[in-house]
Amino acid sequence: xxxxxxxxxxxxxxxxxxxxxxxxxxxxxxxxxxxxxxxxxxxxxxxxxxxxxxxxxxxxxxxxxxxxxxxxxxxxxxxxxxxxxxxxxxxxxxxxxxxxx
Numbered sequence: 617x618x619x620x621x622x623x624x625x626x627x628x629x630x631x632x633x634x635x636x637x638x639x640x641x642x643x644x645x646x647x648x649x650x651x652x653x654x655x656x657x658x659x660x661x662x663x664x665x666x667x668x669x670x671x672x673x674x675x676x677x678x679x680x681x682x683x684x685x686x687x688x689x690x691x692x693x694x695x696x697x698x699x700x701x702x703x704x705x706x707x708x709x710x711x712x713x714x715x716x717x
Contacts (some may be wrong), residue, residue, distance in 0.1 A: 623671070623681045623683075623688075624662065624688060624689060624690030624692065625690060626659055626690055626712055626715070627659075627714060629658055629714040630659055630712040630713060630714035631712060631713065631714065632710055632711070632712050633708065633711055633712065633713050634709060634710070634711045635708055635710040636709045638665060638706050638707065638708045639701070639705075639706070639707055639708065639709065640701065640705060640706055641701045641702065641703055641705055644699070644701055646710045648698065648699050648709075649698055649700065649701075650698055651674055651696050651697070651698055652696070652697070652698065653680050653689055653693075653694050653695060653696045653697065653715075654692075654693050654694065654695075654711075655688040655693065655694070656693050656694055656716065657693055657713050658693055658711060658712070658713050659690060659691060659692065659693060659711070659712040659713070659714075660690070660709045660710065660711055660712075661688055661689070661691070661693030661709065661710040661711075661712065662678060662683065662688060662690075662691060662699065662707060662708075662709055663688050663707060663708050663709070663710060664683045664684060664685055664686065664687050664688070664705065664706070664707045665685060665686075665706040665707060665708070666685050666704060666705065666706035667673040667684075667685060667701070667702050667704030667705035667706060668682065668683065668684050668685075668701075668702035668704065668705060669682075669683045669699055669700065669701045669702060669705045670682050670683070670699065670702075671683060671689045671691075671697065671699055672698050672699070672700060672703060673695060673696075673697050674692050674695075674696040674697055674698065675695065675696050677695070683707075691709070
């Protein structure tokens with residue numbers, strides 16, 4: 617699989633192994649709006665279905681990536697991050713794993 621998003625590209629050797637339910641500003645777990653990270657070898661793909669969401673990469677590469685409906689962003693393994701859903705946001709996170717780092 618080789619999925620290009622508005623931010624980042626999933627490696628070709630990963631496969632999807634799960635996804636969250638669709639969250640809104642009211643239903644997003646606190647854990648996603650606070651600093652967290654995926655495990656080594658696990659990528660996330662933030663998929664915004666409606667509204668807006670800011671994906672914030674923390675640490676040395678600090679960056680805020682604004683996303684709107686239909687846009688996606690890759691979450692790289694072990695990189696600290698958090699999300700800030702807008703008032704009208706609807707989004708989910710898909711999870712992929714493989715051998716690439």
